[in-house]
Amino acid sequence: MSGIPPFERFYESHQVEVLAFLRRRAGRERADDLFQETFLRALRAYGRLEHGEHLRAWVLTIAANAVVDAARRERPAAELSAEPVVEDERPALEELAPLTDDLPPKERAAVVLRYGYDLDYDTIGAALGSNEQAARQAASAGVRRLRKEKEQR
Amino acid sequence: MTAVPAVLDERFRAAAAASGELDVAYDLLEDTPVGRLLVGVSERGICRVGFDPEPEAELERLARHFGPRVLRSPRALDRARTELDEYFAGRRQAFELELDLRATPEFHRRVLVELNRVEYGHTTTYGALAAQVGAPRAARAVGTVMNRNPLPIVLPCHRVVGANGSLTGYGGGLDRKEWLLRLEGALL
Numbered sequence A: 001m002s003g004i005p006p007f008e009r010f011y012e013s014h015q016v017e018v019l020a021f022l023r024r025r026a027g028r029e030r031a032d033d034l035f036q037e038t039f040l041r042a043l044r045a046y047g048r049l050e051h052g053e054h055l056r057a058w059v060l061t062i063a064a065n066a067v068v069d070a071a072r073r074e075r076p077a078a079e080l081s082a083e084p085v086v087e088d089e090r091p092a093l094e095e096l097a098p099l100t101d102d103l104p105p106k107e108r109a110a111v112v113l114r115y116g117y118d119l120d121y122d123t124i125g126a127a128l129g130s131n132e133q134a135a136r137q138a139a140s141a142g143v144r145r146l147r148k149e150k151e152q153r
Numbered sequence B: 001m002t003a004v005p006a007v008l009d010e011r012f013r014a015a016a017a018a019s020g021e022l023d024v025a026y027d028l029l030e031d032t033p034v035g036r037l038l039v040g041v042s043e044r045g046i047c048r049v050g051f052d053p054e055p056e057a058e059l060e061r062l063a064r065h066f067g068p069r070v071l072r073s074p075r076a077l078d079r080a081r082t083e084l085d086e087y088f089a090g091r092r093q094a095f096e097l098e099l100d101l102r103a104t105p106e107f108h109r110r111v112l113v114e115l116n117r118v119e120y121g122h123t124t125t126y127g128a129l130a131a132q133v134g135a136p137r138a139a140r141a142v143g144t145v146m147n148r149n150p151l152p153i154v155l156p157c158h159r160v161v162g163a164n165g166s167l168t169g170y171g172g173g174l175d176r177k178e179w180l181l182r183l184e185g186a187l188l
Helices: A007-046 A055-074 A091-099 A105-116 A121-127 A132-152 B006-018 B055-066 B074-088 B106-115 B126-132 B139-147 B174-183
Strands: B024-032 B035-041 B046-051 B070-072
Touching: A007 A055, A007 A121, A007 B006, A007 B070, A055 A105, A055 A121, A105 A121, A105 A132, A121 A132, B006 B070, B006 B074, B024 B046, B024 B055, B024 B074, B035 B055, B035 B074, B046 B055, B055 B070, B106 B126, B106 B139, B126 B139
Parallel strands: B024 B070
Antiparallel strands: B024 B035, B035 B046
8 A cells, every 4th residue: 555544544634734724725714615625636536646645735736726726616717826836845846836836727736746746647637626638738738838938038 | 723623524524425435434433332343334335343443553454455545434334323223222133234345355255154144142153154164174264254354243253152152252352242142142
């Protein structure tokens, strides 16, 4: 079971922080629904995780995406900023995070989860509430956009 | 940071069970006549009854056998809890729960299926059970199967006694075996 804790332990470890995060981002009222949405998304993806590392950053990314999705449902046209991913010891991510700041939220999350956390597209798709193909497209669109930005600098 | 409100926590646990995405939903039954029990159910049926559970070890075990999506979800246990309550109150003689014996090795399963035919209030012996699965000399192995029974009480290993009528042993301790047999009227 390559270090993946039983979901109960994962849920207990991160519930307080996820709820606090959601309250900051979406307000007290919406946070309640998003709390359930976040952990249901995590549960859906959990069986396909290949390792148990960076689960905190992983679930906070899912929470951030749930916030973005909910806001989009409410006012679809608005431009939304999302700075999902949280600090983590992994150096690749630290380097990646500032680079991806300007990407649209979905692309940013896909790039960070793929290249910062080394998750497979199946898992990323589930975490983003979409599917493997959409996750793959979002990540590659994100990478293309980053390249372009780099060239323009 | 403050704790997650109980209502929110319970709502998620119920929604998780209802989503069909859990490998195992479990709960702790705190005050049964035989003490604290951990009961687990999968989509296929009841998969675990544990005496004096050490949650850490039990969760690891469930995750290893059935998958990592293991969550405490009292709502999902309603049926199992009702049947066990009825049994402890002497109002139920046979369980109707589906059984999930996926994680049990083949020989063990054969013995447990045979064990399940031993009726309420009756006893059998390790040797007799061994003979019934076509391994008449495997009484000792049958003892091991009883000891590792993942579903004690539901699969009635307490109804298996030594050839001389002694209680012999029980995974949950002899006191419990005696209590269960008395409940069923198999001991005076």
